[in-house]
Each structure stands twice: as C-alpha cells, then as structure tokens.
Amino acid sequence: xxxIGTIITVxxxxxxxxxxxxxxxxxxxxxxxxxxxxxxxxxxxxxxxSRNEFNRQIEAIIKANEGNSAVSVSALxxxxxxxxxxxxxxxxxGSLEGKQLYLNLMVNLELLAQExxxxxxxxxxxxxxxxxxxxxxxxDFALLxxxxxxxxVTPLEIEEFYENxxxxxxxxxxxxxxxxxxxxxxSEATGILVELLQGSDFSRIASSRSIGESGKKGGDLxxxxxxxxxxxxxxxxxxxxxxxxxxxxxxxxxxxxEYYIVKVEDIKKGEPESLSEIYDQLDFLLKxxxxxxAIDNLIIGIKSKIEVEIKxxxxx
Numbered sequence: 001x002x003x004i005g006t007i008i009t010v011x012x013x014x015x016x017x018x019x020x021x022x023x024x025x026x027x028x029x030x031x032x033x034x035x036x037x038x039x040x041x042x043x044x045x046x047x048x049x050s051r052n053e054f055n056r057q058i059e060a061i062i063k064a065n066e067g068n069s070a071v072s073v074s075a076l077x078x079x080x081x082x083x084x085x086x087x088x089x090x091x092x093x094g095s096l097e098g099k100q101l102y103l104n105l106m107v108n109l110e111l112l113a114q115e116x117x118x119x120x121x122x123x124x125x126x127x128x129x130x131x132x133x134x135x136x137x138x139x140d141f142a143l144l145x146x147x148x149x150x151x152x153v154t155p156l157e158i159e160e161f162y163e164n165x166x167x168x169x170x171x172x173x174x175x176x177x178x179x180x181x182x183x184x185x186x187s188e189a190t191g192i193l194v195e196l197l198q199g200s201d202f203s204r205i206a207s208s209r210s211i212g213e214s215g216k217k218g219g220d221l222x223x224x225x226x227x228x229x230x231x232x233x234x235x236x237x238x239x240x241x242x243x244x245x246x247x248x249x250x251x252x253x254x255x256x257x258e259y260y261i262v263k264v265e266d267i268k269k270g271e272p273e274s275l276s277e278i279y280d281q282l283d284f285l286l287k288x289x290x291x292x293x294a295i296d297n298l299i300i301g302i303k304s305k306i307e308v309e310i311k312x313x314x315x316x
Contacts, residue, residue, distance in 0.1 A: 083105050173269070
C-alpha cells in the first residue's frame with residue numbers, strides 16, 4: 001500500500017488504536033482436563049492444547065507479524081529465549097519444524113507454571129497482582145474486540161471524509177520547499193552566510209560543504225510540512241517564518257555540534273491526491289477514528305455506572 005506522509009501529518013489529532021487478538025493458551029479447569037475441541041496436541045496434567053486452538057494461535061501470531069510467518073524469538077514471550085537455542089533468531093511458524101519448536105515452548109512454559117502453583121508461588125501478593133494485571137489486559141482486549149467488531153465504514157463516509165476533512169485541511173496547509181546547509185562550527189557557518197548574502201549559490205555550497213545527509217542533493221529537503229517529530233524545534237522556528245526566497249540566520253542543533261542555515265525556495269498550498277489514489281488509506285484512518293470514538297464512549301458509559309476516584313495530586 002502506498003504510504004502518504006502528508007495524510008498522517010494532517011491527522012495527527014487522530015489517535016491510533018489497534019485491537020490485538022486474544023491468544024488462547026490452552027484449557028484447564030481446577031485440575032480437571034477439559035475435553036479439547038478436536039485432537040489435542042499436548043497435555044500436561046489438567047492442561048491441554050487442541051490442534052484447532054494451536055492453529056488459531058499460529059494464525060494470530062503471523063497476522064500480528066504483518067503476515068510474515070518468520071517470527072523473532074523475542075516476539076514469542078519473555079521466556080522464549082530461555083527454551084530456544086541461541087543460534088535461532090527466528091522461528092518459521094509456517095513450517096513443521098517451527099510449529100514443533102513453538103509447541104515445545106508452550107509445554108515448557110506450562111510445566112513451569114504448574115510447578116510454580118504447586119509451590120504456592122501464585123499466592124504471593126506481588127505475583128498475584130501481576131497475574132491480576134495480565135488478566136485485566138486479556139479481558140480488556142476481549143471487550144474492545146467485541147466493541148470494535150461493529151465499527152464499519154461506508155463508501156459514502158469515506159467520500160465525505162475526503163471532501164470535508166482531508167481535502168480541506170490539506171489545502172489550508174503551506175508546503176515549503178526547503179534547502180539546508182549543515183556544518184560543524186559556528187565560524188564556518190558564519191563564513192558561508194556571508195557568501196550567501198553576497199550572492200553565492202545555496203545548493204552549490206550545500207553540495208560541497210554541508211555535512212548533512214541532504215548535502216548529496218544540494219541540501220534539498222523537498223516540500224515539507226510542519227512535523228514536530230521531524231527535525232527539531234529551532235529548525236521549524238526558522239523555516240516557518242521565512243518568505244519565499246529568504247535565507248535564515250545561523251542556528252544550532254540543540255544536542256549536536258551542528259550549525260544550520262536554511263532557505264525557503266517556494267511556498268505552495270497542499271495538493272490533495274485523488275480519492276481513488278488514497279481510498280484505502282482514508283478507509284484505514286476513518287476506521288481508526290471511529291474506533292477511538294467507540295472506545296471513548298464505552299469508557300464514558302462505564303464511568304457513569306461505577307464510582308471512580310483518581311487522586312492525581314498525589315503523583316510525584
């Protein structure tokens with residue numbers, strides 16, 4: 001899918017939430033073995049994992065790994081590295097060997113958990129709190145998955161989103177074509193600024209003397225839109241006040257020994273891409289927006305029925 005950085009910039013206000021699949025780690029009920037749904041692959045006392053449950057887990061993990069069946073060992077849990085040979089960095093859960101490794105990992109983890117319970121470790125107050133937190137997360141994901149199943153987006157909503165939010169917002173944003181020169185000392189920057197004021201070519205100096213990555217392109221950063229996570233505050237303070245054709249004064253990177261001079265070569269309004277070009281991206285963004293709204297409404301509704309007390313003044 002084509003990625004459009006400008007769309008993300010326009011909708012920084014839209015919080016991102018991804019509902020995770022609930023993983024089922026087998027069946028156990030008060031020490032009695034549940035009858036597994038289908039043939040079971042492994043059994044440890046009262047715990048068992050059926051073939052169907054195991055396959056669902058594999059599918060969920062691969063889906064969470066963006067469809068890639070080769071999953072890093074560290075992504076399989078905090079203790080996975082303990083039971084997987086150190087020379088194995090990834091496990092291909094699409095292969096028979098990979099599935100065997102993962103099944104063995106599940107069995108080893110269950111063995112440890114049952115031994116911990118036998119020793120009564122689950123009754124320790126700190127451990128009990130950790131177990132409660134894990135339970136809360138699982139229940140939260142289950143509830144949110146249930147709520148978000150009803151979140152849908154229609155073609156008409158996407159079209160309205162495009163016309164009333166994306167297109168109008170983008171057309172109101174200035175895009176500035178910027179070049180930069182980055183050098184390692186203030187004295188060198190001062191000398192370059194004098195040359196620029198005397199008419200020297202900005203791109204030529206950037207190509208020959210700038211230490212920034214953009215120097216390879218004559219300092220060209222292309223058309224940029226304000227993004228707090230890109231560059232640093234002083235950079236934007238300089239760029240956003242310059243008119244077309246103007247060169248900034250010298251300013252320093254807040255953390256590095258780098259001195260900057262920037263030039264704004266052109267200023268234009270955003271040019272929205274056609275609806276067909278960004279339909280899938282807008283579909284995704286609108287679903288995210290509606291998901292956030294659904295979660296907010298859910299929280300508000302629950303709070304209206306339950307007494308909640310928060311003492312923020314006691315935070316240190």
